[in-house]
Amino acid sequence: MSNWLDIDSKVVIITGGSSGIGSVIVKSLLANGTIVYNADLKNSDEIHEHYNFIEVDVTDKNRVQEAVKSIYDNEKRIDILINNAGVNLPRLLSDTQGTHPEYEINERDLDFMFNVNLKGPIWFSQAVAKYFIKQQAGKIINISSEAGQEGSEGQSLYSATKAALIGLTRSWAKELGKHNINVTAIAPGIIEETGLRTPEYESALAYSRNITVDQLNGDYSKSIPLKRVGKLSEIADLVCYLSSSKSNYITGTTINISGGKSRG
Numbered sequence: 001m002s003n004w005l006d007i008d009s010k011v012v013i014i015t016g017g018s019s020g021i022g023s024v025i026v027k028s029l030l031a032n033g034t035i036v037y038n039a040d041l042k043n044s045d046e047i048h049e050h051y052n053f054i055e056v057d058v059t060d061k062n063r064v065q066e067a068v069k070s071i072y073d074n075e076k077r078i079d080i081l082i083n084n085a086g087v088n089l090p091r092l093l094s095d096t097q098g099t100h101p102e103y104e105i106n107e108r109d110l111d112f113m114f115n116v117n118l119k120g121p122i123w124f125s126q127a128v129a130k131y132f133i134k135q136q137a138g139k140i141i142n143i144s145s146e147a148g149q150e151g152s153e154g155q156s157l158y159s160a161t162k163a164a165l166i167g168l169t170r171s172w173a174k175e176l177g178k179h180n181i182n183v184t185a186i187a188p189g190i191i192e193e194t195g196l197r198t199p200e201y202e203s204a205l206a207y208s209r210n211i212t213v214d215q216l217n218g219d220y221s222k223s224i225p226l227k228r229v230g231k232l233s234e235i236a237d238l239v240c241y242l243s244s245s246k247s248n249y250i251t252g253t254t255i256n257i258s259g260g261k262s263r264g
């Protein structure tokens, strides 16, 4: 039972592995013996013999294709893709208070979020699927969000990108199942703080809900049945499980990991 997951030597690409959820997933994967390629805008301070950084903007289709090809040429296989890079700018459909028009949905912010959160996973999955089909094996894991399943006040654009990722997951599972490729998504709820929660994010979200920044981190004992936020390591554990052959019969579905907060 000591090596139950059995993902040693698997070649994994993760996007956005330099911060937050991604960086903890990277550590868990390395601890479980995988070879990790982190595709991010900037590197982290991770040091491990099986850790590799590759500078990629996930919205740049040509760069994504080039990066995936170079990883395949190095390793002669790719086993797992984790589409984790994501951004969130809370924006209101209509700024009824009228004091922060910049927090109303505008084209620049919409394009930014849709590009990173959707084009990123699409370009990466497309580039990797080519090799997965050749191998007749592979796993794609998309990091969606509870907001994509439930909606979220002040975060409709973000929620829309994460709901679309669930749609991509279901559809790609149908397209790729015949090639022995699993496509799954996870939907984390409220979790330990990550780089996503910048001061700009907090003030925009508080404004959109007409509350103070302090009130944002409310009493989770009422809203979360397990009465606490999720640990990043708990998200990483689920991703490691979905990366392993133990989850071989799971595809086309999104696993909610929110302490029971949402129906999932």
Ligand SMILES: NC(=O)c1ccc[n+]([C@@H]2O[C@H](COP(=O)([O-])OP(=O)(O)OC[C@H]3O[C@@H](n4cnc5c(N)ncnc54)[C@H](O)[C@@H]3O)[C@@H](O)[C@H]2O)c1
Pocket (backbone or CB within 6 Å): 015, 016, 017, 018, 019, 020, 021, 022, 039, 040, 041, 042, 056, 057, 058, 059, 083, 084, 085, 086, 087, 088, 116, 143, 144, 145, 146, 187, 188, 189, 190, 191, 193, 194, 195, 196, 197
């Ligand atoms: N933090 C949460 O509460 C939460 C909840 C549910 C889902 N998620 C999702 O989890 C994922 C990780 O979020 P996080 O909270 O760890 O955020 P984070 O900001 O800590 O990390 C995101 C990483 O993505 C990278 N990135 C951003 N744009 C990129 C681009 N164009 N190309 C390459 N890399 C890029 C960043 O450099 C960063 O390292 C996201 O998809 C997010 O939507 C987060």
